[in-house]
Amino acid sequence: MEHNLSKHISGKFNQDLENVRNHVLAMGGLVEQQLNSALDAVSANDSEQARQVEKDDYKVNAMEVSIDEECTRIIAKRQPAASDLRLVVAIAKTIADLERIGDEARRIAQVALDSFSKEQQDLLVMIDNMGRQVSKMLHDVLDAFARMDVEAAFKVHKEDAKVDREYEALIRQIMTYMMEDPRSIPKIMALVWSVRSLERIGDRCQNIAEYVIYFVKGKDIRHISQEDIEKDILKL
Template sequence: MEHNISKHISGRFNEELENVRNHVLSMGGLVEQQLNLALEAIAENDADKARKVSETDYRVNAMEVQIDEECTRIIAKRQPAASDLRLVVAIAKTIADLERIGDEAERIGKVALDSFTKDQQDLLVNLENMGRQVSKMLHDVLDSFARMDARRAFEVHKEDVKIDREYEALTRQIMTYMMEDPRSIPKIMDLIWSVRSLERIGDRCQNIAEYVIYFVNGKDIRHTSQEDIEKSL
């Protein structure tokens, strides 16, 4: 269900809440660029792009601080209740997860600073494939946040199961490679951490989907089965 925010928020400070929500979307767009740039850096073995990912991180951190201050100011000034308060809480939690996604993207980008042998390229290709799935998940959850669409958020929420499967399969593949070539372990460990970072980004996207559902339906669905979540929509 797509939610009409203008009907959901009291008119007095609708504009303030819309502004802060738009700032969240700008931050989300920057984090999405950061992740895509990190994946491009790996695919193209481009150290310059990897460094740009790190350089962007300070902007993401600054946006989190700014938006957090806006949320604090709204709570102090307006003392929002009910759905208004739910939106402010959802925003505050979302920016915390977005900031952490930016941190994970920075870690992923650092892989591009390493050089890999030809027989290690298959591992990189699989990492990129998983990365593209996670990137789509991030894009879709930001879209659900923009629309405050609980149904779309739920579809993103379900995607995390696939990401977890990819994580397990790729981790096994990398561990097998290291056992066959122990000399590769120091370098390949960077790949392990990157795969772990992608899995964590999937978890963060799932969190944001939960915040959207929380705002729209007023229900905290953490630790709730997929079947029960769907019944509540």
């Protein structure tokens, strides 16, 4: 269900909060672009595109600092309470997770700086499949944040379990490959770290989904089972 922000934002600083929220969405769009560029670089073994992802990481970092300063100014100047304060808290936490997703995208891009044998390309294809799944999670959770839609956020929250299963399956396959060809271990470890980065991005998307639910429902759902979230908090 989409949440009507105007019901929860005091008129006198509505514009301040709307501006900072728009800046979060711009940062989210940049991070999403970084992740997709990193996946494209790995898929095409494009070292130039990979280096561009690394170079552009500073933009994400600068946006985090800028938005964090905006949040500090809003708290100091407006002293928000209730849902206004929850929105500022949700924004501050969201940008921290987005910055870390940007870091993980940079690590994934580094895989494209190496070359892989034909047999190892099969592993890259599987990593790309997982990467596209995680990229969709990021896109969907940013959309949920834009609309403060708790049902959409909860759907993303549940998706993380699939990503975790995919991660475990991929790690098993990579380990099997390394055992069959021990000489490949140094190079294949880069793939292990990229899969780990994708799993972490899934976790970060789940976190952002939790912040949306926290803002709308006023409930911290960390460490609560999905069944209880659905039944007691969202009442779906």
